[in-house]
Amino acid sequence: MRKFVFVLIFLGIGENAFSQLIVSDRVVDNQELVGLLKADIRKQIASGNEISESDLAEYFRQKFSERFFYDYQSFAQRLPHYNAVFNKQEDHAKRALDHMGKYADSTLWKLPFNYLNGEPVNAYALRHLARQHKMVDIALHYFNTDKDPKYIQYFENQMGSLNAALETGEYEKIEDGNGVYEAFRSGYRILNWLWIHNMFLNEPEYSDQDQLTTIATLLQHGQHLYEDNDRFVPGNHQTRGMSSLAMLAILLRDFRGTDLWMDRSMLRLKEHIDKEVNDDGFQFERTVHYHMSDINNYYYVYQLAKLNDIPIDQAWEEKLRGLFTTLVKVAYPDRTAPVLQDDTEIPWAEKNDISGAMTLGYLLFEDPEFGYFATDKVDDRVYWFLSNDQIKMLENIQRKQPTYGSLSFDDTGYFIMREGWDEEDKMMIVSAGLDEDKPDHQHGDMLGIQAIANGHVILPNYQVRYSLEDYGFFKNSMVKNVALVDDQLQGKNYTSNRGGSGFGKFKGLPNPEVIAWETNDHFDFFAGRHDGFKNIGVTYTRQVIFVNDEFWIVKDDFNSENQHNYKQVWQGHYTVENGPGLLRSFAPDASGHDILQLMDVDTVMSDGTRGKQWRVIVKENQKDFSFLTVIYPYKGYSNRLDENSIGRINDWKVGLSEWELEGDAANSLSSDSSTYVFDATAIKGQKFTIQAEGVLDVFIKRTENQLFIYSLDSESQSITLIPKGKGKKERKTLEPGSRWVVDY
Structure with a gap:
């Protein structure tokens, strides 16, 4: 068992005397990893006067147990529940084998290169490789089969191939448009690797050395995100990256420099939530898909901060809650949502499923109005970022039908x-x-x-x-x-x-x-x-x-x-x-x-x-x-309407009313004392004539002693009310949507 004896020299020395910093251009070894620890953490871990590899790995297992969304030691109990609720075993197997059938574990990270079958990898595929989504499927497939060590080895080797590419510079750069370390891709990779790391912590094949390599790799990723995001960049790509940087800053706060990560990530996230969530509560890109994506970005940080007793700005929290309220307001009556702009979850679908996002909102804020849209399960990915207590909450969701109107x-x-x-x-x-x-x-x-x-x-x-x-x-x-x-x-x-x-x-x-x-x-x-x-x-x-x-x-x-x-x-x-x-x-x-x-x-x-x-x-x-x-x-x-003689729409008469219309294209819909009039130059009734300077679109409602005139026009209209018989003409300019109430 290796010991890092050099730590003895520094256990009593002030933090400023230790000059080593986290680096972004390579992954540090275990000895350097110890040197990056804060002084009080080094003292805490040291067994006698030394820190061993097993000491360091055990320390971080304990910290992940305390700090992560759920205790990894309960994974064996959560997995059967997850499989029973989502029944995704076949999907995970299919996706896992697809990924392993396309890419070597020690894959390349720079185009051009080929899949294992000899066909070329395109830019779209490289981006998804960089996000490492299907690596999660490989991890879950490992647990759902006979725990073949090759699946853990594949994860370790693919991570190692990226680390090797980093040192040689043989990876896609941001300026190429497909940057492997671009904030969105790097942020998703961090999220997925944290997820996998926490699942594997109890597995003998995932050795102390393997665990520390993952931590060192995550530190390198975090430092790169920190250095590369020193200014605000609009869009969800930076938001995803800063969400992951904040998670790393919380989970790995034992290392020097991570306080700076926390400050920068929370500053950037506050800028994004202030500038990219409109005052009306809608995410600025105007899509349900990106709106829900931002909910997830903020959720991971909000949830992890709450679990670790880290205070969150109240305005930040209110805006996060408002994102869920917006989905309520925009929802269809069947509890789905319209397709708006670049919604991309299910191509050609005509609705958006918002139940997963609203279930998340219910778990966070316990609002029964959010619960109205919730189900007994969240998105299958988000499941692994819920606490055990939150999963129990899904058994008894409180629901209240919304009351929002137009x-x-x-x-x-x-x-x-x-x-x-x-x-x-x-x-x-x-x-x-x-x-x-x-x-x-x-x-x-x-x-x-x-x-x-x-x-x-x-x-x-x-x-x-x-x-x-x-x-x-x-x-x-x-x-x-x-x-x-x-x-x-x-x-x-x-x-x-x-x-x-x-x-x-x-x-x-x-x-x-x-x-x-x-x-x-x-x-x-x-x-x-x-x-x-x-x-x-x-x-x-x-x-x-x-x-x-x-x-x-x-x-x-x-x-x-x-x-x-x-x-x-x-x-x-x-x-x-x-x-x-x-x-x-x-x-x-x-x-x-x-x-x-x-x-x-x-x-x-x-x-x-x-x-x-x-x-x-x-x-x-x-x-x-x-x-x-x-x-x-x-x-x-x-x-239905009578296709042979369309004179009525329910109780509304088409083209007939108590009013006589003037105008070449004048038309109306009338029911009892209510009439919609379009393109009229004059509207003549028993008691009044409504005269327009141009053509007029209005709604007229007559009561026993009042006349209501609502403008339905797209322009301001000057209209004159001319009474029959005695009486004085009245003139008024109506703005679109405004009304004129006349007593008689």
């Missing part, structure tokens, strides 16, 4: 129109935001909408995957519920990143302007515009109205000095009913939705790919035109 994320640019929280209730989300600093994950869906009704997504968006050839296509406007002009798409100048992973972004995207957002007892109203077609001289606005608890009205308004073909794109599988003015889609349970055009349109085109379809409604050769569209969900065939 609401807006003003900073992020999402607007939620919600009927309620019963599973068959309706909800729509309007996308009207663009991050000015890093819109890399933004899709061509400005003013796009998604909707759910009767438990089915009726206006879907689709998840993507960077490595798929048609990723750029699925990122753009043909697979969104948007309005277009001619052959223009919103996303322009698509370019792939230099690393070759498949990820790409648009250099040009429309700039949105939110004009109005109003919710009341009668309707929800959104109005916005974007400049996506200014290059061809077209101005465009979209108005969306949720006639409360019934249906939506969408108005797309185009104006130009030249003729263009104006289009609406609707995602879904549709039939054309009695001409292009009515599209119909049915779900297997006989619920469905109709898309009805209240203005004449010319043609409808069909297209699709990857099992997805969409219809394009076209009005040809127009200078100015407005689509006026009703999206009507229903349940049961008999509740």
Whole structure:
């Protein structure tokens, strides 16, 4: 058994006299590792006047037992529970054998090189090798089989091959776009290796020397992250790296220099949570996927700090809680979430599963509103970063249905129109935001909408995957519920990143302007515009109205000095009913939705790919035109619109009301004393005439002694109220979304 006798010299000497520091360009040996310990820790470990290899390894086993998310000595009890809950044994075996069949344990870390079968490794694969995700599968496969030592040896040798590549410089650098030590990849590798290290601590094959090599390697990784992140860099890559650096600083705080790691990592993380979680609570990249990814990044640090009695800034904690609250607010009534921008978990899926994240939120904050979305299990990866007490909490989750109604994320640019929280209730989300600093994950869906009704997504968006050839296509406007002009798409100048992973972004995207957002007892109203077609001289606005608890009205308004073909794109599988003015889609349970055009349109085109379809409604050769569209969900065939004679939508009469309308394109929907009016120059009633300077979009509600006039326009409108018979004219300028109450 080796002894580090030289430690005797330093046991009584002050810390400043010891000049050795953690280095980032190589992995230190055991003797140097002892020299990196803080003076009081060296004294604590020393057995007599010496520190042996076994002393050092035993010390850190004890510290991991105390400091890690769970005590490694309980692993043998946790594994059967994990297998029973998740039943992932076959998945782990498949992924483990796939990795070992592709890469030698002493693999290369710099392109070009080949898989074991002779085929070339591409940049995307190298990035995943660098993250070491499947090394966890190898570790779990070891425990789920006969504990063949070759699996532990494979882990040790692959780590050793990276350490060797580090010393020779034969690894992908950050400037190449695929940096093996880039913050995101290095951060994930640290997380995975910590996970594996804790699992292996009881295994005889994982010797004292092996354990200390892992610790030394993690120190080198931590120092590299510390040195390479001396300034704020926007985006989740640095956040992932700083999360792992903070974990190392907590777990390995026995080494000199790790206090600096803690200070820097927490400073960077605070900068990220302050700058990249908008004031409205949404992660700045505007995707559910990256929003939940950031939750995980902050969770690991928050949880580990709590377990180790390390104080967390209260504002930091409140923002973390707010990330979970945001998922509640954006959730569909069936407890999933819409697909927003670069959501990448399940390509082509039309929803996001948020149950794992919300279960985590419940475990952290014990909020029954979070519990409403929770299940009896978290994500299978996160399971290994829960305490044993938290796992027991999953047996009795407290649940409370949320009460949020229609609401807006003003900073992020999402607007939620919600009927309620019963599973068959309706909800729509309007996308009207663009991050000015890093819109890399933004899709061509400005003013796009998604909707759910009767438990089915009726206006879907689709998840993507960077490595798929048609990723750029699925990122753009043909697979969104948007309005277009001619052959223009919103996303322009698509370019792939230099690393070759498949990820790409648009250099040009429309700039949105939110004009109005109003919710009341009668309707929800959104109005916005974007400049996506200014290059061809077209101005465009979209108005969306949720006639409360019934249906939506969408108005797309185009104006130009030249003729263009104006289009609406609707995602879904549709039939054309009695001409292009009515599209119909049915779900297997006989619920469905109709898309009805209240203005004449010319043609409808069909297209699709990857099992997805969409219809394009076209009005040809127009200078100015407005689509006026009703999206009507229903349940049961008999509740559909009558395709042969569409005069009613539920209790709403189409084109008929107590008001007489003037205007070439004037139209209305009316029910009892409520009327929606569009493109009218004058609205004449029994007691009043409402006169507009231009064309007017309004909602009118008449009571026994009052008249309510709500502007549904996209511009300020000056209107004059002219009473019949005696009475004085009244004039008022209505801003979009505002109202005028008139007594009579």
